[in-house]
Structure formats: C-alpha cells, structure tokens
Amino acid sequence: MNKEGADPVIAAFYRAALEPAQWGAALRAFARLAGGDVACCFLKSAAGMAPSRACVTGLDEQAWEHGYRRYYHALDPGYAVLTQGPPGRVHLMQDYFSDQAVAHSEYFQDFYLRTGLRYSCSGVVPDNGALTILSAHRAAGQGRFDRSTRSQLQRVLDHLPQVLSLRDTAQQAQAHGALAWEALDTLPRAILLVDACLRLAFMNLAAQRLLAAMPPTRPLLALRGGSVDVRASQLQQQLAQRVRQACAGLACHRPAPLYACDEDGRPALEIGILPLPVRIEQDGAGDGAALAMLSLRPLFRAGRRHWPGTAERPCGLTGAEWTLALALADGVGPAEYAQRKGVCISTVRSQIQAILAKTGTRRSSEIASLFSALEWGAGAPP
Numbered sequence: 001m002n003k004e005g006a007d008p009v010i011a012a013f014y015r016a017a018l019e020p021a022q023w024g025a026a027l028r029a030f031a032r033l034a035g036g037d038v039a040c041c042f043l044k045s046a047a048g049m050a051p052s053r054a055c056v057t058g059l060d061e062q063a064w065e066h067g068y069r070r071y072y073h074a075l076d077p078g079y080a081v082l083t084q085g086p087p088g089r090v091h092l093m094q095d096y097f098s099d100q101a102v103a104h105s106e107y108f109q110d111f112y113l114r115t116g117l118r119y120s121c122s123g124v125v126p127d128n129g130a131l132t133i134l135s136a137h138r139a140a141g142q143g144r145f146d147r148s149t150r151s152q153l154q155r156v157l158d159h160l161p162q163v164l165s166l167r168d169t170a171q172q173a174q175a176h177g178a179l180a181w182e183a184l185d186t187l188p189r190a191i192l193l194v195d196a197c198l199r200l201a202f203m204n205l206a207a208q209r210l211l212a213a214m215p216p217t218r219p220l221l222a223l224r225g226g227s228v229d230v231r232a233s234q235l236q237q238q239l240a241q242r243v244r245q246a247c248a249g250l251a252c253h254r255p256a257p258l259y260a261c262d263e264d265g266r267p268a269l270e271i272g273i274l275p276l277p278v279r280i281e282q283d284g285a286g287d288g289a290a291l292a293m294l295s296l297r298p299l300f301r302a303g304r305r306h307w308p309g310t311a312e313r314p315c316g317l318t319g320a321e322w323t324l325a326l327a328l329a330d331g332v333g334p335a336e337y338a339q340r341k342g343v344c345i346s347t348v349r350s351q352i353q354a355i356l357a358k359t360g361t362r363r364s365s366e367i368a369s370l371f372s373a374l375e376w377g378a379g380a381p382p
Contacts, residue, residue, distance in 0.1 A: 006155040007246070009033050011275045013159060014293070017166040027057040033152055034136030034145070038117060040064075045130040047083070048074045052130070058137075063115045075107040082124045082133065088161075090123040090154045092145045121145050123157040127164050134160060162189060190296035196247035198228045198240055201291055210296055220260040220269045221296070228294065230260050230271075239271065246275040246292035259299075259315070259360065267315060267360050270297040315358040324351050325359075328368040 012026040023041070031039035042054035050073050056064050068076075081096050102108040112118075118140035124131040134157055138145070190207035194200055200223060203211075214220060221230050230236050238258055259267040272295035299315065317325065327337050334352065338345045352364055361367050 006033060006152045007274055009156050010159050011293070013156065013163045014166065014274070017163045020167075023055045024057050027055055030134070030153075030156060031058055031136055033149075033156070034121060034138065035149060036136055036138035036142050038137040039135060040137075041132065041134050043127055043130050043132050044073075044079070047079060051133075059115060059117075063111075067111050067115070072107055072111040075105075075111075077105065077107060078120065078122055078135075079133075082122055083131070087124045087126055087131065088157065090121055090150055090157050092150055093120045093122065094144050119144050121150060121153055123154070123160075125157065125160045125164070128168070132160065132164060192228060192294040192296065193291045194228055194243060194294060195291060196244050198243055199226055200228060207296060210298065218263065220262065221271070232260065235260060239273070242273045243292045243294075246273055247290040249275060249290075261360065265360070268299055270299055270315075271295070272297070317355065317358060321351050321355050321358070324348065325355055325367055328352075328364055331368070334364065 009026070009029045012022065012029045016022040016026040027039040027041060031037055036058070038056075038058035040054065040056040040059070042051035042056075044051050050069050054064070054069065073079075077097065078091075078093050081091055081093065097105070097108070102113075112120075116139050117137045119138040119142070120135055121137075122133055122135040124133050126132075136153065188206055190210040191202075191204045192200060192207050193202040211219070211221065211223070214222070218231060221228065223229070228239070230239060235258060242258070258271040258273070260269040260271065262268040274293040274295065275290075324337060327340075328334075332340070334348045335345055338348045341348075352367070355367055356362065359367065
C-alpha cells in the first residue's frame, strides 16, 4: 500500500472531476494505494450489460475491450457481490471466491488469470440511475488485500459520489481544465479552499450556510481577516501544520480528520484536509498558489430520523458502537445492554472504550450526555 495514504489519491480524483484528462493519473494513484498496478472505473447500468463508460489503467487495452467489455462482463461474479447490498462499500473479492471457485469459473480461468491478475477489491456508487464501479487489482505475486488497505480504499470510495457530482457539473459548465467554482458550489458538503497560510481562496454555498449558522459569539470556525480560524489554539496549530503539508505536497502522517469541540468539550465539527493539485492565479500572473481543501461536516444535526450510513456516523463509529452510544443516551446501562443484545459484558466494555477514544469523552456518562443532547434519532437499523 502507498505509504502516503488516501489523501493524495482523493485529491487526484477531485482533480480528474475537473480535468477529464487526469482520470488515468487518478486511477494509477488508486492502484498504487491498493498495492497493485491495475485499476478501473466504469459505469454499468444493469447486470449482463457492457460498461457504457470506462477508464482503465495498467491493463492491456485489447484485453479490456476485446475481453471484458465485449464478453466477460456478463460472467463477472463480482458484480453480483457488489449489488447484493447497499452501495458505498468496498468489497474484497477474496472473501467471496475460494481457490476452488476460481478454478471452476470461466471468468477467472479464461480472462482474469490470463491477464495476470488474481485478487481484486471493488465498490459501487450510484451514478445517474446506474452504478459506477471502482476497482483495484493485484497479481498473485502481489498478495491478498489486507484490512488496512481496504480501509484506505474505502476512504476514496466515500468521496466518489461527490467526485461524480463535481464531474457532471463541470461537464455541463464546460469548465474542463480549470477550477470550476460553480461546480464546487453544487456539492452538499461544506468546502473551503485555502492557501498554505490558511488564507481563504474560495468557499462554496454549503460552507457559507454552515458558517452563518454558527453562534456569532463563539463559533467553532470563523473567518478573521480573510483567514480561517478555529477557536482552540492547539487545533489551530494542527490545522495550520496539516494545511502547510498539503500545499507543499508532503505526505500526512495523520490523515484522520481533525475535530473542533463545542463549549462542553464535545466534538461537533469534523475538518478534513485534502491536497488540491490545482493552482489559482494571483493578479493574473505566475503559476499562483497551491491550495488545500477543507471539508467541513457537522457531526450532529437535529431532526434526523434515518439510520445513518457509514459516512454519516460521527467520529468514525461503527454501527455497533453507534447503537450502544444511543442506548447509553437513553439511560440503558452496560450490563442491561449486554443482556438485551445477548453479548458478553466484556464486548460492551470494549465498545465503550472505542467510543471514548473516538469521541474524546472520558467516561460512559459523558457519552450519554453527548448523544442525548444532540437529538439524533436512530431510526431502524438496516
């Protein structure tokens, strides 16, 4: 796996959304992140139908066009795996197909193995009524995928819906080859573009609404003198360092988002930092300044009544941790919760420790206070 992590790869996909010629570079970066040489991204409207749009790297074009696209796409057993559950999840095909199954599969024997590939990981996201499939592949000698690599690839897939939305808007605006401010405005996620000194270059409409909704007396994040400022000095230093690294093209050793806390010390705003390999001109001359993208996400919103997906759950909580946190907020004690779920109390205690670490709280009572105060409804689990 690429030691630089997922951040530069995510940035490459955002650039490809604005500059179509960069899709190949984005897929090569995705393949390197996966520890292989082959990656593909293609649109497929239904089982058995050939991809209607595709970008492939590391694989002989003839093998793709005359092999997969013209025949073997209808036999691909991985497509059934991807469509069995909800989209948005990276699947390791090694978990679904044993060596015996591979040995008896026309797809694997006559196409996949003959192209020099053995292991694959794939995920799908909705794309204008169809599904875009993002896959990375490894040869037998490159080994099986591990869970750490899968988690990094999942981070990339989580951004793909926004990348595709940005691509579509940029195409409509015919804004290829330049940073399309109008396209960024369409994204539902709050986005700030800043230079290495945290000076604001652009913010989209979602960011304007988010900042306007913050308390004017003590906002979690504000613009002061044209620069981005967070309330906590330590967090400000961390943010400044991460932005400098991103603008300098340096690998971030801590790719996890930063979290701004409210007055009670509860994490309330997630700040993701991504390098953006696009420059803006200054006074119409020169190459301009390198930018970093700040992706802002409030962790909790009132009135939500659906079961949040992986990307929506705050602080990276798993589904089990989310369920437990809401139960604690409802006054259910750990022992009672273990009895209800039919699990060992030690399992519940381990989950509580994980929630404490992820939310920055120190005891179960603080977890209960955090989640009960934020008015999230769990809805029905999937």
